[in-house]
Each structure stands twice: as structure tokens, then as C-alpha cells.
Amino acid sequence: MQHLLHNIKNKFRGISVDMLYYQCAKAYRLCEFACLMNTLTLVQPQLGPYLQEVGYERWSRAYSEGRRYNIMTTNISECINAILVMERELPVTVLAEEIRSLVQRWHYERHTKVEKCKTRLMPSAETLLSEYDTVYTILDGDKNRVVDLQARTCSCRRFQLEQLPCAHAMIAIRHRKTDVYDFCFEYYNSSTWKATYVGVVYPLPHQGDWVIPNEVRDVKVLPPDIRSVSGCCRKSKIPFVGENAQRHKCSRCRQMGHRRKTCQNPIPLHETQPSNSSQLQSNGLSQNV
Numbered sequence: 001m002q003h004l005l006h007n008i009k010n011k012f013r014g015i016s017v018d019m020l021y022y023q024c025a026k027a028y029r030l031c032e033f034a035c036l037m038n039t040l041t042l043v044q045p046q047l048g049p050y051l052q053e054v055g056y057e058r059w060s061r062a063y064s065e066g067r068r069y070n071i072m073t074t075n076i077s078e079c080i081n082a083i084l085v086m087e088r089e090l091p092v093t094v095l096a097e098e099i100r101s102l103v104q105r106w107h108y109e110r111h112t113k114v115e116k117c118k119t120r121l122m123p124s125a126e127t128l129l130s131e132y133d134t135v136y137t138i139l140d141g142d143k144n145r146v147v148d149l150q151a152r153t154c155s156c157r158r159f160q161l162e163q164l165p166c167a168h169a170m171i172a173i174r175h176r177k178t179d180v181y182d183f184c185f186e187y188y189n190s191s192t193w194k195a196t197y198v199g200v201v202y203p204l205p206h207q208g209d210w211v212i213p214n215e216v217r218d219v220k221v222l223p224p225d226i227r228s229v230s231g232c233c234r235k236s237k238i239p240f241v242g243e244n245a246q247r248h249k250c251s252r253c254r255q256m257g258h259r260r261k262t263c264q265n266p267i268p269l270h271e272t273q274p275s276n277s278s279q280l281q282s283n284g285l286s287q288n289v
Contacts, residue, residue, distance in 0.1 A: 033062040104201040111197040125188035
């Protein structure tokens, strides 16, 4: 969803549609989505056909073919690429070990967090339910919301898309004096959350201790059969419109534009510190002797 917005900014310059785009992407009902899309098309006529060509099911909640469970991002690959910028220049075996070590650390951190959970649902789902406790309305303005507890549906479509009771369903559930947790999908259960990280990512021994079968040792791994583009490979992503490229400061030579690992500037063995008098004179002050 975020990358599509960046493409929109690059293709249609000079106009800001961020708020309308996010409202379209997060809309639950098809009629609400259609109304917002009409407004978006009025602001930028060429944007409507462009988003339709991309496919509504790829970026909108209303047309999603699966269940997003209130998660609107799928760019985990960008997160990993940003972390492994330096490691991608290493041999493939070292890169695989770095990825395994990264997954192991992530798994351990989340496993530790999961073990501290004492509620029936995961914290994010508990927060959503606590927010619904303050909103009790089935007459939503001039609209009537129809809630079917047996089918677990609501005319606002939030109940069936997120698989958590919406504000309208909460009123119906409390009116019947039933347990609200019985209407939450098992995906949000803390037991399911804990089961996700119940496994172990084992570390690898030293390479000298590896026992490699002959059928694996004899395999020749060839580079991919692709055509390389001319020029140097780009190591950093192309900044989108409105994004300020972050400049790094080297902690070794104190200059901008690179990091300590890639620093090639010579460093003197003994750095001379300016005296107090010369420092005062450089600031436009004089010292009486």
C-alpha cells in the first residue's frame, strides 16, 4: 500500500491525494469505497483508471480476497533488504548465515514477548476490544447496522473482515449477556500467538565441523542465467518524491556521506588540540595576558 502511494506520487506530480488514498484503502464497505474512489477520480481523473489497472484487491481492504486481520502492509522484503545492505555483498553462504542469525534473533525477541502475555487474546486484539467498550451504537447516524451473531456478520463488514466484534456487534453481544471472546476468531488467541514461536531456530556449528554428503558436495551451483544491466549495481533504494535522503556521518573521520565500515580517509596518529588562546581568537575574542 505504501509503495503504491510512492508510485502515484512519481506518476502524478503536483497533487496530494494521500488522505483520500488511505481512506479508500482502509474502507470496509464497497459502497464507501466507491464513494471515495469517485472523489479521488474528481481530484485526479487519470488516477482512477490507474488504480483500477493495478487491481483493487491488491491494495484495498473492501476488495481483499483474503482476510487481512487489520494488517495493511506486506513489504517485509523491503525491511530485510534495508537491514542486509552490507551483507548482500558477501558470499552466498555468509549471506545465508546472516539471514539465519537475523531470523533467530527476531524469533527469540518475539518468543520472549509472547511468554509475557497473560491475556486470552494478543495485546493488539485486546486493545481493539477495549476501544469498542466506549462505543455502543447500532443506529450509526442515519444508518441502521444489522448484526447477525450466529453468522458473525455486520452490515458495516468490519466484523467479518477482521474476525473481531465491531462496535455494533459489541452492543448485541452485551445485550444477550454472552462472552465477547466467543466471537473472536482463534487467530487472535494468545495460545495461537505463542504457538507461532514455539519452535527453535538452531545455530550452525563452525564450518569446519560440517558433515557434507558427497551428493551435496558434488553439486555445482551456477550463477543465475540473467542478463546483467550496464553500470554499477545500486546498493540503496531510489528515494521517492518527498523523501529526504538520510546522510550518514562517519564516526571515524567525522565526515558526512559514508559510514565507519566504508571509511577510507587517512587518520593522523596524533591529533593536535587547539590552545585556549587561539580558540578564543578564532571566535573573535581576545585574552589579556
